Amino acid sequence: MDAFSISRVNKNGCSILYLNGFLDAHTAPELENELEKLIAEERFNIIVNFKDLTYISSAGLGVFMGYIENIRDNQGDIKMCSMSPKIFRVFDLLGFPTLYDIVQEEDRAIELFYKPEQK
Amino acid sequence: MDAFSISRVNKNGCSILYLNGFLDAHTAPELENELEKLIAEERFNIIVNFKDLTYISSAGLGVFMGYIENIRDNQGDIKMCSMSPKIFRVFDLLGFPTLYDIVQEEDRAIELFYKPEQK
Amino acid sequence: MPTTAYEYRLRIPSETDNLELIREFVTKVADKVGFNSDDVGKIELACDEACTNVIKHAYASDRNNGKKSLDILIKIDFDKFTLVVTDHGKGFDPDSIKMPDMQEYLAQLKVGGLGIYLMKTLMDEVDYQIQPGVKNQVKMVKYFIDKNNSGFGEGKK
Amino acid sequence: MPTTAYEYRLRIPSETDNLELIREFVTKVADKVGFNSDDVGKIELACDEACTNVIKHAYASDRNNGKKSLDILIKIDFDKFTLVVTDHGKGFDPDSIKMPDMQEYLAQLKVGGLGIYLMKTLMDEVDYQIQPGVKNQVKMVKYFIDKNNSGFGEGKK
Ligand SMILES: Nc1ncnc2c1ncn2[C@@H]1O[C@H](COP(=O)(O)OP(=O)(O)O)[C@@H](O)[C@H]1O
Numbered sequence: 053m054d055a056f057s058i059s060r061v062n063k064n065g066c067s068i069l070y071l072n073g074f075l076d077a078h079t080a081p082e083l084e085n086e087l088e089k090l091i092a093e094e095r096f097n098i099i100v101n102f103k104d105l106t107y108i109s110s111a112g113l114g115v116f117m118g119y120i121e122n123i124r125d126n127q128g129d130i131k132m133c134s135m136s137p138k139i140f141r142v143f144d145l146l147g148f149p150t151l152y153d154i155v156q157e158e159d160r161a162i163e164l165f166y167k168p169e170q171k
Numbered sequence: 172m173d174a175f176s177i178s179r180v181n182k183n184g185c186s187i188l189y190l191n192g193f194l195d196a197h198t199a200p201e202l203e204n205e206l207e208k209l210i211a212e213e214r215f216n217i218i219v220n221f222k223d224l225t226y227i228s229s230a231g232l233g234v235f236m237g238y239i240e241n242i243r244d245n246q247g248d249i250k251m252c253s254m255s256p257k258i259f260r261v262f263d264l265l266g267f268p269t270l271y272d273i274v275q276e277e278d279r280a281i282e283l284f285y286k287p288e289q290k
Numbered sequence: 291m292p293t294t295a296y297e298y299r300l301r302i303p304s305e306t307d308n309l310e311l312i313r314e315f316v317t318k319v320a321d322k323v324g325f326n327s328d329d330v331g332k333i334e335l336a337c338d339e340a341c342t343n344v345i346k347h348a349y350a351s352d353r354n355n356g357k358k359s360l361d362i363l364i365k366i367d368f369d370k371f372t373l374v375v376t377d378h379g380k381g382f383d384p385d386s387i388k389m390p391d392m393q394e395y396l397a398q399l400k401v402g403g404l405g406i407y408l409m410k411t412l413m414d415e416v417d418y419q420i421q422p423g424v425k426n427q428v429k430m431v432k433y434f435i436d437k438n439n440s441g442f443g444e445g446k447k
Numbered sequence: 448m449p450t451t452a453y454e455y456r457l458r459i460p461s462e463t464d465n466l467e468l469i470r471e472f473v474t475k476v477a478d479k480v481g482f483n484s485d486d487v488g489k490i491e492l493a494c495d496e497a498c499t500n501v502i503k504h505a506y507a508s509d510r511n512n513g514k515k516s517l518d519i520l521i522k523i524d525f526d527k528f529t530l531v532v533t534d535h536g537k538g539f540d541p542d543s544i545k546m547p548d549m550q551e552y553l554a555q556l557k558v559g560g561l562g563i564y565l566m567k568t569l570m571d572e573v574d575y576q577i578q579p580g581v582k583n584q585v586k587m588v589k590y591f592i593d594k595n596n597s598g599f600g601e602g603k604k
């Protein structure tokens with residue numbers, strides 16, 4: 053019954069983070085750690101897969117806002133995929149889709165790093 | 172997210188009740204109804220399959236105690252099968268295995284109605 | 291474990307409909323403080339039995355109208371988990387309740403009367419404090435280190 | 448629905464560790480009284496935001512030692528679901544909190560400051576009552592019949 057966990061997979065030059073469980077004020081620091089590790093390793097092409105995330109609060113959204121500037125300054129990005137309707141609604145409610153690429157398929161998120169024009 | 176449900180299957184002259192969810196003081200009346208229906212239909216060879224029961228309290232145990240005498244007086248029985256360890260421990264704690272046949276396999280419970288000597 | 295006592299309180303309407311909510315709350319806290327799943331199950335059942343008693347017995351039919359509440363307090367000390375279930379109903383005399391002899395109970399196909407027996411079997415300590423109409427409490431304790439190896443599969447006490 | 452108001456109360460230590468417990472409790476009650484899963488999700492998030500604020504902001508570092516509690520009251524009336532989150536911490540002036548302009552917010556990549564905005568967007572009514580050190584409350588209401596069709600996907604108010 054782990055509240056939250058993250059696993060990382062490297063694929064086609066991207067780092068994919070799979071979030072599992074709930075992302076709230078209690079678990080947000082774990083995601084911060086993981087993003088800081090990626091930045092320290094200079095891996096700036098980041099995909100966050102929300103497939104197994106069941107809940108997100110503003111504390112979770114805040115994590116992405118806290119690192120996106122640094123990552124984009126390094127020619128990288130955070131792209132997001134596979135959100136459940138419940139999770140997407142929270143992003144949508146705040147207008148986050150104007151700031152982040154949010155797509156259904158993980159492969160599409162990878163493509164966006166290489167063929168952004170097709171977006 | 173139904174708290175509790177029962178489905179009934181007739182098989183080899185036995186009525187098998189599949190319990191699903193939790194059996195507590197709130198849901199016990201549903202099991203009472205079901206047993207009363209069986210008795211009204213004079214179906215006294217009863218098997219209760221606990222496979223999908225996640226919880227039982229003394230209110231649930233009480234239902235079986237409330238009908239067993241009547242059922243046995245009619246040459247029938249309640250036999251029990253497929254309990255999870257959690258459910259079995261509650262029965263065991265109170266010594267119920269001395270009063271009821273409790274077996275793992277449903278087919279074995281059916282057999283017990285016809286070849287009781289092999290018990 | 292924290293060194294100061296932690297408290298969780300729940301007050302809900304005294305209805306069977308709420309038993310599930312109570313069990314989930316109590317099991318969650320018991321799990322959080324580190325009990326294994328067997329002990330969590332024992333605490334869950336003991337708590338359900340105490341709350342079921344409040345719902346079934348504490349509030350005489352139509353008195354206490356609209357004020358039939360059930361209080362649960364969980365206290366986490368360094369060495370033990372304490373569960374207090376409180377009602378404000380009619381009370382009863384716990385000393386008058388005879389614990390069943392299970393062999394006789396089963397032989398005679400009795401019904402009911404297992405709740406308090408289960409609570410005593412599942413928990414390390416069970417203690418009633420009755421003030422009819424004011425405050426009736428049952429306090430149940432489970433130690434983190436199982437002093438007397440009580441519980442499932444033994445049915446002692 | 449009952450005709451008299453039903454109340455559920457929860458008092459727990461003010462720690463992020465308990466947010467999950469709170470959400471499960473509140474969603475369970477919201478589900479029970481008949482909200483659809485979208486509305487349950489809104490109530491869950493609004494409640495989490497209010498509680499997260501208590502945990503993050505209400506209790507200045509080492510004062511209130513051991514008494515950092517968070518209270519949740521759910522009141523079910525025939526027409527509405529009311530959620531009151533109470534702390535006994537330092538309080539703040541809610542009128543001084545400017546609601547973010549989301550377009551500007553996103554353009555400037557700001558961080559934080561979305562909690563109260565979310566609460567106001569998700570619930571029909573949000574009202575603060577502040578008495579620093581005594582009792583600070585935020586009361587949030589959701590009607591069973593969605594009067595003004597507020598909520599997800601619109602972000603108005
Ligand atoms: N909170 C309570 N308020 C009033 N009476 C109670 C309460 N708890 C227990 N009792 C009394 O104690 C008796 C024994 O309870 P229990 O062992 O749980 O068995 P049961 O509830 O099946 O009778 C009950 O029948 C009831 O008379």
Ligand SMILES: Nc1ncnc2c1ncn2[C@@H]1O[C@H](COP(=O)(O)OP(=O)(O)O)[C@@H](O)[C@H]1O
Pocket residue numbers: 496500501503504505506534536537538539544559560561562563564583
């Ligand atoms: N319960 C509370 N006690 C003290 N201050 C609070 C409380 N709730 C909110 N605040 C104040 O209101 C501000 C805005 O809260 P919010 O909109 O949730 O954003 P954030 O928590 O990210 O700052 C907080 O930064 C805090 O100063």
